Amino acid sequence: MEIEKIKEKTEYCLNCKMKPCSQKGCPLENNIPSFIKAIKENDIKEAYNILTETTVLQPLCGRVCPHKKQCEGSCVRGIKGEAVNIGDLEAFVGDVAINENYKLFDGKIEEKKGKKIAVVGGGPAGLTCSAFLAKYGFDVTIYEKYDYLGGLLVHGIPEFRLSKDLVKNTIQKILDLGVNVKYNQELGKNLKLESLTNEYDVIFLSFGANITSKMGVEGEDLKGVFGGNELLEKKCYPDYKGKNVAIIGGGNVAMDCARTIKRLGAESVKVIYRRAEKQMPAEEKEIEEAKKENIEFLFQNNVVKILGKDKVEKIELIKTELVKKEGETREVPVNIEGSNYIIDMDYVVMALGSHAEDFVKDLGLKLNKYGGIAVDENGRTSNPKIFAGGELAGTKGTVAWAAKSGRDVAMTINKEYN
Ligand SMILES: Cc1cc2nc3c(=O)[nH]c(=O)nc-3n(C[C@H](O)[C@H](O)[C@H](O)COP(=O)(O)OP(=O)(O)OC[C@H]3O[C@@H](n4cnc5c(N)ncnc54)[C@H](O)[C@@H]3O)c2cc1C
Ligand code: SF4
Structure with missing residues (x-):
């Protein structure tokens, strides 16, 4: 989108103190007025850094989030007219970050903690959890069933709505944090939960619920x-x-x-x-x-x-x-x-609608009423060493909610190992 149009959209934002767009509307609680203000001030890198405090999927969420039901649905401007076009602004910042090769978290990674975490499933929940864990200094390995990452961002949302190159470039920033990936590893088939619990300090299960x-x-x-x-x-x-x-x-x-x-x-x-x-x-x-x-x-x-x-x-x-x-x-x-x-x-x-695969019954974890994995308010399963998130743990079916669950679990793990 042309910069003039972007500027016009930023000028329309009232920089509200109460931030209803962030606090009530955005599942990730992105600091919307602040990142918009940074664009207004021509500091796109700063806008990106503000967004990376809470999210790592900016160009994707900017395009596919149901904005009218989330951030834009709570925008003060929307009461009497059109809401601020927050989605387009987030996508713009994410696109500039890819083109200019800005690093996630401004390249700031905390000291290594010497703890190993396995993440099973590389969709929005698993990717977001991995990115924040890597930032906090954990050694992260994603186990993914396919030979690519992204989950439903790749094999759900079609190309005509979301470019796969954009998904790949967004994920590359996460891998650049030093996250390891083992492809073609399918829990329930050639990957056993028990071998992961033996090898890793903590496990995050995020392999989705994509069975019709x-x-x-x-x-x-x-x-x-x-x-x-x-x-x-x-x-x-x-x-x-x-x-x-x-x-x-x-x-x-x-x-x-x-x-x-x-x-x-x-x-x-x-x-x-x-x-x-x-x-x-x-x-x-x-x-x-x-x-x-x-x-x-x-x-x-x-x-x-x-x-x-x-x-x-x-x-x-x-x-x-x-x-x-x-x-x-x-x-x-x-x-x-x-x-x-x-x-x-x-x-x-x-x-x-969809549900989790049948093999989850055999993992030895408590299930929720939808047949997914039951978790407490911190995303912890009935096994204290294992967390779960995203659609597998029954989050509302959007990218942002899945990403939030992954980020919040990473924060909990960080608190416990600090
Ligand atoms: C067609 C479609 C369109 C959608 N459109 C939108 C939209 O426009 N906006 C929006 O916000 N949301 C949309 N959603 C919902 C959104 O995509 C999901 O809520 C989100 O992707 C869930 O993320 P997740 O990480 O929990 O799971 P997933 O995205 O499903 O990721 C799970 C990952 O685990 C891997 N995996 C699966 N089984 C195993 C296993 N046994 N072992 C190892 N790895 C495994 C998968 O390959 C995948 O990489 C859509 C969903 C679908 C199906
Ligand atoms: S509610 Fe709307 S106008 Fe107010 S800060 Fe958020 S985006 Fe800007």
């Missing part, structure tokens, strides 16, 4: 039904050209699957969501983009069953009405009896 949840409808196991998370992660891309595809769900995963499949040449992509448009968890911006790309939306429609002999052929839907129910914060969709109808379909993508 089942809906429990008839026909869900037919050929041609995919889980949205696996579809993107494993690139389950049959020849979609000329085909009809239904996406079930209304969140980020549903939008990214719909837009990816449309780009792969599908004739029609229908997003089926049982509530109303205003209740969709996906970002407004993503919904607008999807509409522009001719993705159709069937709001207040529910799936009854998926029909077909050997593979998906049709899908049966039913209309819903939204009803106020006692004890519920939002209106609940209720099927309208007799409103069923059937449409032709070639593929169905389930995007109704």
Whole structure:
């Protein structure tokens, strides 16, 4: 973005003393007014250093955070008009830091502590935890299942929303802190928790929860039904050209699957969501983009069953009405009896949420009610030597919340070993 435009955006910030954008809106509590002030004063390096006090994923969070629900949603300017465009400003600072080769934490690393930490999973939670641990002087090794780092920043959010080169360059700054990585190491397969607990002082588990949840409808196991998370992660891309595809769900995963499949040449992509448009968890911006790309939306429609002999052929839907129910914060969709109808379909993508892999049950750790790993307020599991964070430990499903959990665990470990 041109510097004049950036300057215009910074001038619009009121430098509020109470910092609601930081304190109420930003999961990471980035010091938003201060970094904006530093840009105003033409000191981008200082703006970057201010941001690195709380985050290491600036150019990525600047682009993919749901800003309207987070920092910009709490901006004072937003009460009477448009909020300050905080996301663009953070992305700008992150981009300059990459181009100018600024170092994370201004290159200041604390004295080595002689303690070894293993981090399992190199997504936003694991990467952020590793960066802060390295800053505090710990020897950190990331164990990662794939031959690349980034997690859902790479194999979830598609390239058309987030450049993989940008992800790589952002991660390189973390590796430059001296973080070691062992690739192709998969816990539950060729990596055992017990060998890590023997070798390391502390373990941080951050291997995500990217298994699509089942809906429990008839026909869900037919050929041609995919889980949205696996579809993107494993690139389950049959020849979609000329085909009809239904996406079930209304969140980020549903939008990214719909837009990816449309780009792969599908004739029609229908997003089926049982509530109303205003209740969709996906970002407004993503919904607008999807509409522009001719993705159709069937709001207040529910799936009854998926029909077909050997593979998906049709899908049966039913209309819903939204009803106020006692004890519920939002209106609940209720099927309208007799409103069923059937449409032709070639593929169905389930995007109704996700959970952790089954092998977590065998790790000997207490689980939470979602089947992930249970942690206390410091991110510690039922084994005092093991911490967990990110989606695996049930943080809200955004990059910033996952990153916060990793950073906060690093701070706890640092306190305990100081
Ligand atoms: C399609 C999609 C779009 C999204 N869009 C957005 C968005 O726009 N904005 C936003 O803020 N959030 C978005 N999210 C959510 C966000 O990506 C996640 O909340 C965040 O990535 C969670 O971070 P994490 O570190 O907990 O897990 P992950 O990102 O899943 O990282 C886990 C890491 O662990 C590795 N791993 C997995 N299993 C093992 C194992 N057994 N052993 C070793 N390593 C393992 C994985 O390869 C990965 O590197 C999206 C999610 C999806 C699926
Ligand atoms: S609330 Fe808005 S105007 Fe106030 S400091 Fe934060 S970004 Fe600036």
